[in-house]
Amino acid sequence: MDTPTASVKKIALNYGIYLVLASILLHVISVITNNHIDQPWYLSLIGFIISVILFVYALKAFKKENGGFMSLSEALKVGMGAAVISGIIYAIYFYIFAALVEPTYISDLMEFRMDQMIEGKPNITQEEIDQTSKIQAMFTKPWIMSAMVIIISLFWGFIISLIAGLIMKQNRPEH
Numbered sequence: 001m002d003t004p005t006a007s008v009k010k011i012a013l014n015y016g017i018y019l020v021l022a023s024i025l026l027h028v029i030s031v032i033t034n035n036h037i038d039q040p041w042y043l044s045l046i047g048f049i050i051s052v053i054l055f056v057y058a059l060k061a062f063k064k065e066n067g068g069f070m071s072l073s074e075a076l077k078v079g080m081g082a083a084v085i086s087g088i089i090y091a092i093y094f095y096i097f098a099a100l101v102e103p104t105y106i107s108d109l110m111e112f113r114m115d116q117m118i119e120g121k122p123n124i125t126q127e128e129i130d131q132t133s134k135i136q137a138m139f140t141k142p143w144i145m146s147a148m149v150i151i152i153s154l155f156w157g158f159i160i161s162l163i164a165g166l167i168m169k170q171n172r173p174e175h
Helices: 008-032 041-065 072-101 105-120 126-139 142-168
Strands: none
Touching (some): 041 142
């Protein structure tokens, strides 16, 4: 009897695209509403919930196409595949946004974070401000921020896929 085998690549590609489209849509909404510098917590929460839902649906789709079976390693492959695809595409989108569409985004973000730091620590010295500014400047180049997007996507993709995979796994019976 043939056992159905689902395509990890196909499902990861489809759900990776869904993930990146949702992420881009949320980012566009935050830009339109002028919340992209000081992003409210609820936008981050909405993005996280959407990500969890899409990862779970990806695993459900794989499990359904695989005859109701899915191992933990298959769950991780599907989830990490979707995370890689969405992370790379979003990193490209973010680089284009930060470098070309809104080139003042990074300097505005740095200024906002500095203001927050000074507000939170009113007794901070100029030397500490300068040192923090140097460190911040190293990590806020568009290409570094884009690389961080990929790393964060992989991290959360792994965590969500691991948890969902542990809950949803159904190993094939061994004969």
